[in-house]
Amino acid sequence: MVAALDPSKRCVIWFGKPGERDKTLLAADGWQVRSVLPHQSADIGMRGGDTVVGLVDFCASSDSELERISQFAAEHRHMPLFALTPSIDGERARHPLLASCQHQFPHPPDLKALLRELQALGGEKYADTPDDVLGTLLGESEVMLCMRATLRKFAPVDLPVLITGETGTGKEVAAHALHRLSARRNQPFQAINCGAIASTLLQSELFGHERGAFTGATSRRLGLFETAHTGTVFLDEIGDLPLDAQTSLLRVLQEGTIERVGSNQPIPVDVRILAATHVDLERAVEQGTFRRDLYYRLNVLRLSMPPLRRREGDIELLARRFLQDFRKRHPIRARGYSSQAREAMERFSWPGNVRELLNRVQRAAITAEGELITCADLELGGSDVSAELGHVRGVAERETLLACLRQSRFNISACARLMKVSRVTIYRLCRKHQLELEALR
Numbered sequence: 001m002v003a004a005l006d007p008s009k010r011c012v013i014w015f016g017k018p019g020e021r022d023k024t025l026l027a028a029d030g031w032q033v034r035s036v037l038p039h040q041s042a043d044i045g046m047r048g049g050d051t052v053v054g055l056v057d058f059c060a061s062s063d064s065e066l067e068r069i070s071q072f073a074a075e076h077r078h079m080p081l082f083a084l085t086p087s088i089d090g091e092r093a094r095h096p097l098l099a100s101c102q103h104q105f106p107h108p109p110d111l112k113a114l115l116r117e118l119q120a121l122g123g124e125k126y127a128d129t130p131d132d133v134l135g136t137l138l139g140e141s142e143v144m145l146c147m148r149a150t151l152r153k154f155a156p157v158d159l160p161v162l163i164t165g166e167t168g169t170g171k172e173v174a175a176h177a178l179h180r181l182s183a184r185r186n187q188p189f190q191a192i193n194c195g196a197i198a199s200t201l202l203q204s205e206l207f208g209h210e211r212g213a214f215t216g217a218t219s220r221r222l223g224l225f226e227t228a229h230t231g232t233v234f235l236d237e238i239g240d241l242p243l244d245a246q247t248s249l250l251r252v253l254q255e256g257t258i259e260r261v262g263s264n265q266p267i268p269v270d271v272r273i274l275a276a277t278h279v280d281l282e283r284a285v286e287q288g289t290f291r292r293d294l295y296y297r298l299n300v301l302r303l304s305m306p307p308l309r310r311r312e313g314d315i316e317l318l319a320r321r322f323l324q325d326f327r328k329r330h331p332i333r334a335r336g337y338s339s340q341a342r343e344a345m346e347r348f349s350w351p352g353n354v355r356e357l358l359n360r361v362q363r364a365a366i367t368a369e370g371e372l373i374t375c376a377d378l379e380l381g382g383s384d385v386s387a388e389l390g391h392v393r394g395v396a397e398r399e400t401l402l403a404c405l406r407q408s409r410f411n412i413s414a415c416a417r418l419m420k421v422s423r424v425t426i427y428r429l430c431r432k433h434q435l436e437l438e439a440l441r
Contacts, residue, residue, distance in 0.1 A: 009050055012118070015069050016057025016084070024142065027149035029115050053118060054081045056097065070097050082117070137173060138321055139314040143306040147174075154301045155181035160253065162238075162298050163276040165305030168355030171276035172236060174303060178274055179232040187231035190224045195240030202245050204261050213262025225258050225269045238275040238298065239284055246291045249273075253297040273298070308350040308357065315345050318354065322361040323373070334368040334377075341373050344380040398433040401426075410440060 011032045018026075023033045054076075056069055073081055083101040098104065105114055137148060154161050155178045163171045172191065179189045197205055204213075208223030225233060235241070241249065252258055253273065257266035275298050284290035308315065319337065326332065337345075350356055364377035400419070408414035416423045430437060 010118075011050065011052050013052060013054045013079075014057070015055065015072075016059075016061065021142075024145045024149065025115070026118075028145040028152070029119070029148075030152045031118060052079055054079050055084065055114075056081065056101065057084045058095065058098075059084060066095060066097055073097065082114070137170060137177060138318060139311055140317065141306075141311040141314045143310055144314060147304070147306060150303060151177060152181065154178060154303060156183065157301065158183070158272055159300045160273045160275065160298050161301045161303055162281075163274065163303045163305060165276075165278065166307050166353055167278050168353035169305035169307060170354050171278075171305055172234065174305060175232075175234040175236075175274045175276065178303075179234075179272075182232070182272070184231050184272060188228045189232045189234065190228035191234040191236060192224055193236045194245075195237040199242040199245075202242060203248065206245060207248055207258045208260040210260050210262035213260070217262065220260075223258070223260065225252060225271055226267065228269075228271050230270050232272045232274060235273065235275045237277060237279075239277040239279040239281055239290060241290075243289075243291070246294050250291065250294045250297060253294070308353045315350070315357065316342055318357055319345060319361055322358050323365060326362055326365050330365070332365050332368075333371055334365045334373050335371050336373070338372045338374050341375050341378055341380070344375045344378065348380055394433075397429070398435075401429050401433060401435070405435075405437075405440065410437060412437075 010030055011034055012026055014022075014033055014035050015037075016035070017037065018033055018035055026033050054069075054073065056066075058066070061069065073079070081101045083098055083104045085098070085104050137144070137151075139145075151174060161175075161178060163174055165171055175191070176189065179185060192205060194202065203209075204217075204221065204223065206224050208221050208226055209217050211217055211220050235249075248258065252269065252271070255266070256270065257268050259266055281290055281295055281299075285292045285295050308318075316337075319342075323334065323336070327335065345357075352359075360378050360380075361373075364373045364379075368374070368377045401415075404415045404418045408418055412423050412426050416426050419426070429435075
């Protein structure tokens with residue numbers, strides 16, 4: 001079995017009280033945060049190979065507390081020390097402790113600048129390029145920061161992970177990140193879509209077959225699990241796995257062995273299994289289409305990928321990144337988005353999530369005639385956004401009409417006065433929204 005990495009190798013000792021978003025941002029980048037109030041006595045335990053950084057909040061510390069921190073710094077001279085300094089110049093800004101600090105940041109801290117320095121200390125490039133491990137899981141929304149923090153916790157632990165989320169949310173990208181951040185990162189990563197292969201061939205694809213096992217099997221073939229030995233297997237759309245293959249997969253999880261089709265000889269395999277689904281596996285278990293014991297074996301650790309509509313502020317960030325990446329590979333004229341296009345992207349519900357956004361951006365980048373991509377280029381200027389807005393307005397209009405009818409006790413004249421329209425309009429709106437007045441009364 002491949003040894004797991006210690007998930008607590010990197011820690012920020014924050015002398016003060018960090019904000020919740022500060023802690024979330026650091027956790028998403030793989031740093032544990034230990035808050036030590038300066039007036040408290042505390043020992044800093046450090047193990048070989050750990051990366052521990054001290055962060056001194058000068059704004060929240062008194063002179064006596066800074067003296068105590070100075071003693072900590074003297075006892076742990078090998079610990080890098082950063083400082084959050086006051087925004088105004090003064091005696092505090094010239095405190096002797098500052099001489100021990102490698103870097104100084106204004107208060108409140110620029111967390112991105114701080115993370116760049118921390119990543120340099122942690123031996124890992126700052127996540128600012130698509131080639132970085134988590135670069136393709138870009139986002140600064142709260143749900144994405146929490147997801148990345150959870151992913152970093154799960155990656156070093158050599159247990160199965162069930163990745164859930166809607167189509168296009170990046171489940172396979174997350175699986176790659178889990179593999180690349182694990183101790184198995186230098187070993188094979190093998191992926192298969194369980195719903196894209198005929199059920200008659202799936203057993204052979206996963207577990208291999210012996211020569212003569214079936215018509216056309218002219219030689220022995222190694223399956224996915226054998227070729228991924230000591231590495232990671234990613235089973236996408238696990239909910240589509242046939243029941244006979246589910247039984248074989250359960251054997252891998254329980255016993256760590258497989259049997260090739262046409263053989264009853266168990267073969268040991270050492271793999272970590274990651275599985276993804278956009279369907280409700282709990283419901284599939286209740287319906288009898290998915291084995292309950294397999295579900296419990298797979299659902300040890302669970303990573304939920306948030307839909308794009310819940311990632312507040314991430315849509316424009318992703319759209320800019322996708323366009324930048326596309327411009328590097330193709331000679332296109334488009335270099336940005338019009339204000340109307342940005343507004344349209346924020347309003348759209350993105351049923352296909354990140355994958356749909358990527359596809360629309362790439363298509364628009366090719367078809368755009370100007371330097372700024374428009375709503376029409378994104379195919380969001382007409383039917384899509386208008387239909388969505390029309391639906392919202394229609395729902396609001398119907399709810400307002402119902403509220404006024406109830407308030408007026410379904411008296412048409414009184415309702416018309418409340419809404420400041422004619423009686424004819426009330427009748428027309430009732431027909432439009434299919435409201436039967438007699439039934440409502």
